Amino acid sequence: xxxxxxxxxxxxxxxxxxxxxxxxxxxxxxxxxxxxxxxxxxxxxxxxxxxxxxxxxxxxxxxxxxxxxxxxxxxxxxxxxxxxxxxxxxxxxxxxxxxxxxxxxxxxxxxxxxxxxxxxxxxxxxxxxxxxxxxxxxxxxxxxxxxxxxx
Numbered sequence: 001x002x003x004x005x006x007x008x009x010x011x012x013x014x015x016x017x018x019x020x021x022x023x024x025x026x027x028x029x030x031x032x033x034x035x036x037x038x039x040x041x042x043x044x045x046x047x048x049x050x051x052x053x054x055x056x057x058x059x060x061x062x063x064x065x066x067x068x069x070x071x072x073x074x075x076x077x078x079x080x081x082x083x084x085x086x087x088x089x090x091x092x093x094x095x096x097x098x099x100x101x102x103x104x105x106x107x108x109x110x111x112x113x114x115x116x117x118x119x120x121x122x123x124x125x126x127x128x129x130x131x132x133x134x135x136x137x138x139x140x141x142x143x144x145x146x147x148x149x150x151x
Contacts, residue, residue, distance in 0.1 A: 006025055019054065
């Protein structure tokens with residue numbers, strides 16, 4: 001698979017990976033390999049899986065390099081949690097998903113105003129300014145190269 005430039009990708013890969021186009025040539029070779037592997041499996045994914053991948057790529061593409069690094073670090077720390085803590089985080093994530101968009105925006109604004117607070121960047125969330133990015137309980141696509149939520 002190697003580390004091709006954007007122009008060296010197949011048309012199908014470019015179409016599927018379009019949200020990453022502006023960053024592609026700056027990605028590390030191993031991240032490119034992982035994304036190309038996802039692109040190859042994309043056609044066999046269910047429509048909800050495809051939609052999730054596309055949403056994660058768009059969210060990831062909107063993050064600043066600092067936010068991406070923070071998300072990677074949070075993802076790594078979440079993977080090291082004991083099972084009961086993972087269950088607790090999963091439950092909180094499910095609760096967050098059921099919130100209406102205006103409540104998610106309010107939480108994001110409140111957490112951005114209180115660094116280190118629960119839900120604040122650097123605590124248990126990683127958000128792009130002004131977005132409803134999900135808590136870091138699911139790392140944005142491309143972080144650590146994993147596209148599956150911890151289950």
